[in-house]
Amino acid sequence: xxxxxxxxxxxxxxxxxxxxxxxxxxxxxxxxxxxxxxxxxxxxxxxxxxxxxxxxxxxxxxxxxxxxxxxxxxxxxxxxxxxxxxxxxxxxxxxxxxxxxxxxxxxxxxxxxxxxxxxxxxxxxxxxxxxxxxxxxxxxxxxxxxxxxxxxxxxxxxxxxxxxxxxxxxxxxxxxxxxxxxxxxxxxxxxxxxxxxxxxxxxxxxxxxxxxxxxxxxxxxxxxxxxxxxxxxxxxxxxxxxxxxxxxxxxxxxxxxxxxxxxxxxxxxxxxxxxxxxxxxxxxxxxxxxxxxxxxxxxxxxxxxxxxxxxxxxxxxxxxxxxxxxxxxxxxxxxxxxxxxxxxxxxxxxxxxxxxxxxxxxxxxxxxxxxxxxxxxxxxxxxxxxxxxxxxxxxxxxxxxxxxxxxxxxxxxxxxxxxxxxxxxxxxxxxxxxxxxxxxxxxxxxxxxxxxxxxxxxxxxxxxxxxxxxxxxxxxxxxxxxxxxxxxxxxxxxxxxxxxxxxxxxxxxxxxxxxxxxxxxxxxxxxxxxxxxx
Numbered sequence: 001x002x003x004x005x006x007x008x009x010x011x012x013x014x015x016x017x018x019x020x021x022x023x024x025x026x027x028x029x030x031x032x033x034x035x036x037x038x039x040x041x042x043x044x045x046x047x048x049x050x051x052x053x054x055x056x057x058x059x060x061x062x063x064x065x066x067x068x069x070x071x072x073x074x075x076x077x078x079x080x081x082x083x084x085x086x087x088x089x090x091x092x093x094x095x096x097x098x099x100x101x102x103x104x105x106x107x108x109x110x111x112x113x114x115x116x117x118x119x120x121x122x123x124x125x126x127x128x129x130x131x132x133x134x135x136x137x138x139x140x141x142x143x144x145x146x147x148x149x150x151x152x153x154x155x156x157x158x159x160x161x162x163x164x165x166x167x168x169x170x171x172x173x174x175x176x177x178x179x180x181x182x183x184x185x186x187x188x189x190x191x192x193x194x195x196x197x198x199x200x201x202x203x204x205x206x207x208x209x210x211x212x213x214x215x216x217x218x219x220x221x222x223x224x225x226x227x228x229x230x231x232x233x234x235x236x237x238x239x240x241x242x243x244x245x246x247x248x249x250x251x252x253x254x255x256x257x258x259x260x261x262x263x264x265x266x267x268x269x270x271x272x273x274x275x276x277x278x279x280x281x282x283x284x285x286x287x288x289x290x291x292x293x294x295x296x297x298x299x300x301x302x303x304x305x306x307x308x309x310x311x312x313x314x315x316x317x318x319x320x321x322x323x324x325x326x327x328x329x330x331x332x333x334x335x336x337x338x339x340x341x342x343x344x345x346x347x348x349x350x351x352x353x354x355x356x357x358x359x360x361x362x363x364x365x366x367x368x369x370x371x372x373x374x375x376x377x378x379x380x381x382x383x384x385x386x387x388x389x390x391x392x393x394x395x396x397x398x399x400x401x402x403x404x405x406x407x408x409x410x411x412x413x414x415x416x417x418x419x420x421x422x423x424x425x426x427x428x429x430x431x432x433x434x435x436x437x438x439x440x441x442x443x444x445x446x447x448x449x450x451x452x453x454x455x456x457x458x459x460x461x462x463x464x465x466x467x468x469x470x471x472x473x474x475x476x477x478x479x480x481x482x483x484x485x486x487x488x489x490x491x492x493x494x495x496x497x498x499x500x501x502x503x504x505x506x507x508x509x510x511x512x513x514x515x516x517x518x519x520x521x522x523x524x525x526x527x528x529x530x531x532x533x534x
Contacts, residue, residue: 146178254292317345
């Protein structure tokens with residue numbers, strides 16, 4: 001294969017990815033996690049020793065993902081808080097991943113045509129919109145870059161009869177960097193076992209196959225176990241209602257698999273938040289949804305037995321990469337950002353099918369023309385879906401006015417209410433927040449307390465803070481939320497001329513979060529100390 005052709009393919013794929021996501025460079029930061037990760041994050045404001053030590057030794061937002069935070073530090077050092085710079089890194093990382101998709105698939109299967117079509121489809125796939133357009137989803141695209149690199153180097157390490165230690169070390173290092181970006185990368189060794197199990201050419205395996213295959217995964221396993229334990233200690237287990245009954249939990253996760261497959265095929269418009277389905281106990285409903293959990297493993301086994309290596313590995317990749325979203329009772333029962341890495345397997349299966357059909361048209365120009373024509377069908381369809389869905393993520397108002405037509409999740413009500421508060425549409429905001437309180441949640445009650453404070457209903461603000469604390473006592477402590485609630489409580493007491501109670505509340509806020517600038521400033525004011533309020 002001529003080098004210029006490979007380079008041209010890479011440039012074409014990169015151009016497709018850039019053009020598909022170029023509009024996002026004009027997007028704002030959202031009021032969904034972006035304030036915590038970017039706007040109000042003190043640890044990304046400089047490359048000081050204190051900040052770096054904190055990033056690499058302390059969890060942030062209940063995750064230990066230091067490279068994720070460092071990527072924001074880079075953005076801040078270059079752009080400050082200008083949204084353009086943060087979106088630029090999103091677009092560039094996604095472009096890199098599209099090119100890596102081409103490189104990795106070519107190394108797995110040795111087919112330039114399959115790899116090129118895969119890269120094109122990955123570059124414009126509509127399930128990527130959420131991961132690319134939403135800055136707080138940086139962890140998805142950053143971790144996937146290291147995931148692809150780890151797989152690429154692993155394949156290089158096993159190229160030929162003798163194990164190549166240099167590429168293997170590079171694979172392990174890339175895997176570790178991926179874990180420091182998002183812990184879901186931990187499942188990669190399972191796919192590496194599938195690669196070992198289904199080598200190119202002969203299916204015969206020696207007596208020591210499993211010993212060698214499993215032994216080579218020990219470094220990955222040890223590093224992955226460490227990352228999982230650290231993040232498990234940092235995270236608060238989601239108390240999703242559907243997780244209380246094992247059968248119901250499995251049915252909901254099976255239902256999610258069917259929805260993920262529909263999203264991979266781009267058969268419907270995107271959705272920022274999917275509500276957990278309320279499934280009936282009928283035999284057909286349970287059988288259908290539970291069938292979602294076995295559909296991909298069954299298809300893998302069928303493809304393996306028939307010798308369809310591309311299909312088997314593609315299905316295996318999708319299933320393995322979805323495992324983190326299926327094994328844990330996440331607050332969001334499914335999300336399209338979880339498809340960012342899994343979509344590679346779907347793209348290469350579709351690409352292999354396109355290339356196989358194209359070759360039936362004949363050798364030479366006829367086959368190339370047929371393949372190009374067949375590629376255009378999903379490529380243009382995916383690109384249209386991406387173009388259609390991208391504007392939804394342009395700003396908080398466009399996102400939540402779109403989402404509220406499709407979801408009844410409390411986060412939709414709460415985040416749209418924040419938009420209305422910013423517009424001083426108090427009545428609309430209060431109605432939305434009250435709808436959000438149908439499910440007990442600290443965040444909604446905290447926002448409702450802020451609204452009452454801003455509209456000078458201080459007694460109601462205090463009552464709502466008490467309600468939020470009662471919910472927190474049941475659901476588990478969150479120091480960040482506790483600090484915010486104590487700050488609101490103190491502000492309400494201060495306006496009501498209850499100075500001692502205000503001081504007590506602000507001291508509690510600083511105990512929960514010593515870096516809470518507003519609580520510190522108002523506490524100094526209450527004590528009569530000279531200070532400049534933020």
